[in-house]
Amino acid sequence: MKQQAAFAWPNECVGFIVQTDLQWFVMPLPAQSGPQHVFVEPSTLLCAAEALDDGNVQVVAVYHSHPDGHSSLSAADHQFSAWARTHFLLVRVNEAWHIQMFRWS
Numbered sequence: 182m183k184q185q186a187a188f189a190w191p192n193e194c195v196g197f198i199v200q201t202d203l204q205w206f207v208m209p210l211p212a213q214s215g216p217q218h219v220f221v222e223p224s225t226l227l228c229a230a231e232a233l234d235d236g237n238v239q240v241v242a243v244y245h246s247h248p249d250g251h252s253s254l255s256a257a258d259h260q261f262s263a264w265a266r267t268h269f270l271l272v273r274v275n276e277a278w279h280i281q282m283f284r285w286s
């Protein structure tokens with residue numbers, strides 16, 4: 182996650198954390214992003230969701246980054262609550278990435 186966030190910097194990044202029977206892994210999503218927003222095409226999401234379904238893989242969490250150091254979720258970030266209840270926010274502070282966990286109620 183941190184690697185992807187660093188790679189996308191100064192723009193935001195987004196992805197899923199998915200789980201198979203045996204392991205968890207990070208699945209970056211292609212997105213249009215800027216320093217303060219990130220957007221995934223609905224068709225891309227649908228494709229990803231179908232592929233995961235076919236592979237019997239579950240989305241356990243969603244993550245995205247805030248390169249500007251903002252440590253709270255924005256109104257637009259609530260879109261992510263539709264994908265998974267657990268959310269990881271990567272915040273860039275003093276050139277290091279910090280991970281914060283949120284749970285949507």
Ligand SMILES: [Zn+2]
Binds near residue numbers: 245247254255258
């Ligand atoms: Zn955000």
